[in-house]
Amino acid sequence: xxKPQDIFSTNDDHIDDxxxxxxLVESKESASHVQLACSKHxxxxxxxxxxxxxxxxxNPFNQLLILxxxxxxxTAVTFGNKVNPLLICSASEDYVILWNLDExxxxxLQGLIPRGIVIGTLLGKVLCLRFSPDDHIVAVxxxxxxFMLDIENQSTLVELQGHLGRVTAVEFCTWQxxxxxxxxxxxxxxxxxxxKGTLIYxxxxxxxxxxxxxxxxxxxxxxxxxxxxxxxxxxxxxxxxHYRCVTRIDLRKKRDSFCTKKVKSGxxxxxxxxxxxxxxxxxxxxxxxxxxxxxTLEHCDLSFNLNSESEFLxxxxxxxxxxGSSAGLFIFNLANFELEAVLHYKDYRSLSxxxxxxxxxxxxxxxxxxxxxxxxxxxxxxxxxxxxxxxLVRSQQCPDMGKNLSVLAxxxxxPTSPLYFGSVEKKSTKPASQKQSAVRNVIKDQPLVFHNxxxxxxxxxxxxxxxxxxxTNVKNDSKRSSKCKQSYKCKKYPLEISLPTKLSKQVVLAxxxxxxxxxxxxxxxxxxxxxxxxxxxxxxxxxxxGTPAVFSGHDGAVSSAGWxxxxxxxxxxxxxxxxxxxxxxxxxxxxxxxxxxxxxPIQFAQFYYIDSxxxxxxxxxxxxxxxxxxxxxxxxxRYKQKSKxxxxxxxxxxNAVEITSLSAVNDFYSxxxxxxxxxRTLEIFDLNAGCxxxxxxxxxxxxxxxxxxxxxxxxxxxxxEAYNLFITTAIGDGIKLWDLRTLRCERHFEGHxxxxxxxGVSFSPCxxxxxxxxxxxxAYVYDMGSSTYFHKLAGHTDTVTSVAxxxxxxxxxxxxxxxxxxxxQEIFVxxxxxxx
Numbered sequence: 160x161x162k163p164q165d166i167f168s169t170n171d172d173h174i175d176d177x178x179x180x181x182x183l184v185e186s187k188e189s190a191s192h193v194q195l196a197c198s199k200h201x202x203x204x205x206x207x208x209x210x211x212x213x214x215x216x217x218n219p220f221n222q223l224l225i226l227x228x229x230x231x232x233x234t235a236v237t238f239g240n241k242v243n244p245l246l247i248c249s250a251s252e253d254y255v256i257l258w259n260l261d262e263x264x265x266x267x268l269q270g271l272i273p274r275g276i277v278i279g280t281l282l283g284k285v286l287c288l289r290f291s292p293d294d295h296i297v298a299v300x301x302x303x304x305x306f307m308l309d310i311e312n313q314s315t316l317v318e319l320q321g322h323l324g325r326v327t328a329v330e331f332c333t334w335q336x337x338x339x340x341x342x343x344x345x346x347x348x349x350x351x352x353x354x355k356g357t358l359i360y361x362x363x364x365x366x367x368x369x370x371x372x373x374x375x376x377x378x379x380x381x382x383x384x385x386x387x388x389x390x391x392x393x394x395x396x397x398x399x400x401h402y403r404c405v406t407r408i409d410l411r412k413k414r415d416s417f418c419t420k421k422v423k424s425g426x427x428x429x430x431x432x433x434x435x436x437x438x439x440x441x442x443x444x445x446x447x448x449x450x451x452x453x454x455t456l457e458h459c460d461l462s463f464n465l466n467s468e469s470e471f472l473x474x475x476x477x478x479x480x481x482x483g484s485s486a487g488l489f490i491f492n493l494a495n496f497e498l499e500a501v502l503h504y505k506d507y508r509s510l511s512x513x514x515x516x517x518x519x520x521x522x523x524x525x526x527x528x529x530x531x532x533x534x535x536x537x538x539x540x541x542x543x544x545x546x547x548x549x550x551l552v553r554s555q556q557c558p559d560m561g562k563n564l565s566v567l568a569x570x571x572x573x574p575t576s577p578l579y580f581g582s583v584e585k586k587s588t589k590p591a592s593q594k595q596s597a598v599r600n601v602i603k604d605q606p607l608v609f610h611n612x613x614x615x616x617x618x619x620x621x622x623x624x625x626x627x628x629x630x631t632n633v634k635n636d637s638k639r640s641s642k643c644k645q646s647y648k649c650k651k652y653p654l655e656i657s658l659p660t661k662l663s664k665q666v667v668l669a670x671x672x673x674x675x676x677x678x679x680x681x682x683x684x685x686x687x688x689x690x691x692x693x694x695x696x697x698x699x700x701x702x703x704x705g706t707p708a709v710f711s712g713h714d715g716a717v718s719s720a721g722w723x724x725x726x727x728x729x730x731x732x733x734x735x736x737x738x739x740x741x742x743x744x745x746x747x748x749x750x751x752x753x754x755x756x757x758x759x760p761i762q763f764a765q766f767y768y769i770d771s772x773x774x775x776x777x778x779x780x781x782x783x784x785x786x787x788x789x790x791x792x793x794x795x796x797r798y799k800q801k802s803k804x805x806x807x808x809x810x811x812x813x814n815a816v817e818i819t820s821l822s823a824v825n826d827f828y829s830x831x832x833x834x835x836x837x838x839r840t841l842e843i844f845d846l847n848a849g850c851x852x853x854x855x856x857x858x859x860x861x862x863x864x865x866x867x868x869x870x871x872x873x874x875x876x877x878x879x880e881a882y883n884l885f886i887t888t889a890i891g892d893g894i895k896l897w898d899l900r901t902l903r904c905e906r907h908f909e910g911h912x913x914x915x916x917x918x919g920v921s922f923s924p925c926x927x928x929x930x931x932x933x934x935x936x937x938a939y940v941y942d943m944g945s946s947t948y949f950h951k952l953a954g955h956t957d958t959v960t961s962v963a964x965x966x967x968x969x970x971x972x973x974x975x976x977x978x979x980x981x982x983x984q985e986i987f988v989x990x991x992x993x994x995x
Contacts, residue, residue, distance in 0.1 A: 177547050228274065239290045324344030328341065381393055458481070568830055693716075715734030736758075
């Protein structure tokens with residue numbers, strides 16, 4: 160053990176609660192652009208060029224274990240995967256040396272010089288080293304070649320060639336022992352079978368800058384690579400996906416968006432002045448920064464509970480990465496493609512290194528703390544930082560997180576609530592009927608017939624025991640009887656079903672170019688409503704057999720259609736600034752809200768609070784209406800509308816922006832209403848309190864055009880927490896899954912083409928899948944556990960703008976197409992397989 164004179168320690172833990180510089184060393188040679196290494200309790204780095212130094216986090220005296228054996232400067236260091244024995248490998252242009260760390264420590268304690276085993280000689284300048292999962296093989300990246308070195312025999316097993324530039328990083332696939340993946344300065348990645356020495360897959364050129372880092376996430380089976388211009392590329396390693404690109408991330412844009420949200424939420428004012436520089440200084444530094452080169456990628460352990468209110472998707476916290484860059488460290492969430500925390504070196508005055516050349520981070524936390532090893536880009540300093548991970552993430556969380564919001568109603572309606580109007584009316588109905596019956600009972604009951612005997616009445620005859628005699632000579636048609644039973648029996652939605660893959664049926668909506676604007680199933684899954692741009696509303700049988708029922712009367716495109724809970728009524732909104740309620744049985748208009756009521760078109764309308772109210776949006780306002788439908792017919796005055804409505808409450812979005820989407824639950828009692836505005840914000844209203852409950856700014860990069868809640872189905876049951884999930888979609892920004900309890904995005908779904916037209920989304924009744932439309936004339940189905948699509952369903956001739964799942968498993972999945980081409984529009988149906 161040695162403690163050189165040019166090494167000093169800083170143990171001022173009280174200066175900073177988040178970041179502490181635990182150790183600092185001045186080297187004779189620069190260690191910039193050298194692969195550093197960190198294990199659970201050790202940090203390894205080159206000192207003075209050819210000396211390998213090991214710094215232990217548990218050593219109270221800050222003594223270094225210095226290993227000598229290289230004659231030239233060390234360019235790469237890596238730790239083994241096993242703890243016992245803990246191996247470390249170092250490489251220079253002369254040797255690749257393997258060290259047993261436990262044996263080296265014992266020899267130092269005995270006063271002996273520790274020695275390593277040379278497993279490679281004169282391979283060239285090594286940029287990356289990596290152990291196999293079983294620590295039997297070391298992959299050495301030297302030049303444009305990858306050497307697979309056998310540790311036991313100290314020999315080269317295979318030499319992999321194919322890259323056109325220097326290989327900068329390599330990783331072993333943990334679930335396939337024979338697979339390794341490499342990235343290079345030629346801006347591509349390659350997949351190898353190192354046992355056979357063959358190339359399996361060669362990607363195209365991804366970017367204009369060299370690829371510098373690589374990480375394989377075992378749980379999500381994804382490949383993440385970073386390049387010199389701050390771009391992150393994520394690929395799926397699932398076999399049937401064929402190395403599909405999941406998404407591309409601009410680290411600089413993500414950082415700017417994260418900082419903007421932090422400023423708006425007031426988090427910057429909560430940090431101490433000693434931690435952050437002034438705003439003017441930050442702006443000056445921002446002008447000089449060009450890119451954030453991705454120097455390293457490492458697993459970030461966020462398994463500890465940061466937010467006790469969120470447990471339903473707490474497993475997503477473990478899918479995070481450390482991103483090491485020259486300007487700072489970033490915690491990146493692979494589920495929602497968002498930054499969880501940002502640590503800029505320049506924000507902490509106690510740190511000696513502000514611009515980093517290379518870094519390494521521990522992949523496991525100890526007491527919610529992690530160590531980071533840095534080297535200076537323009538100097539010879541090497542530093543070890545201690546980061547309080549829990550404090551870092553908590554300090555940058557949104558203050559609105561953990562708010563007590565729930566889709567399920569957990570309390571009674573308040574007397575001051577707008578919803579109290581409907582509940583009181585329901586309660587007062589029963590006493591009124593009781594009073595009337597009481598008045599009637601005062602009158603003495605009289606027989607209907609006062610005569611002793613009426614010949615034709617039949618009163619004196621004996622009662623009939625048998626009403627009729629069934630026909631017993633007719634053959635029993637077992638097929639017909641079973642079919643009738645099945646049609647009226649509510650089957651439970653099976654959770655173990657396979658997704659649709661083949662086209663089953665096609666129906667022509669119109670023989671002229673017109674778009675289908677909206678589709679929605681009835682609650683029992685027996686009927687399907689479809690609003691068209693030619694002012695008509697069609698209702699099909701779920702099997703799409705026969706002629707659809709036609710509802711006509713609108714003077715504009717039908718933009719919204721919704722079923723009542725009892726499935727007797729349909730509400731439709733149109734661009735003609737009217738709202739209409741129709742009788743499903745007679746296809747007649749029962750209630751009309753005229754053009755003079757609203758200054759702007761009604762974009763969305765639906766039944767609400769189990770058919771007690773109507774909920775609609777017009778411009779920036781959200782309207783709650785009480786209605787009454789009179790079913791009595793007067794053939795003489797059919798033109799006179801007897802049904803009535805009454806405005807109950809009106810709410811406006813913050814900053815009076817126009818509402819672009821609306822969603823609320825009608826199948827059960829819920830006080831929560833979701834809205835989205837043109838300013839890219841989401842706003843949640845609590846109608847029990849009659850006010851805004853929460854605002855989520857910058858929800859998407861563009862305005863949200865649809866909000867879809869996980870409403871479940873009468874044929875399946877979900878966990879109560881699952882109903883707090885909802886999804887949003889915006890043009891060019893994919894689909895985001897949100898949790899109402901945390902008010903944060905939990906997962907981001909990308910892969911479908913959506914750059915120009917608003918493409919709709921839909922939750923499956925079981926809550927396991929999400930379907931969406933796309934501009935490549937296909938519909939996509941996503942699994943809730945993966946960010947890339949599960950199935951691609953083709954068959955349309957135009958952009959698919961809306962999708963709908965049937966509430967029952969025996970019914971089809973339907974989606975519809977827009978009218979950008981002059982062809983008859985179609986509804987395509989894919990039948991889900993029958994339950995076993």
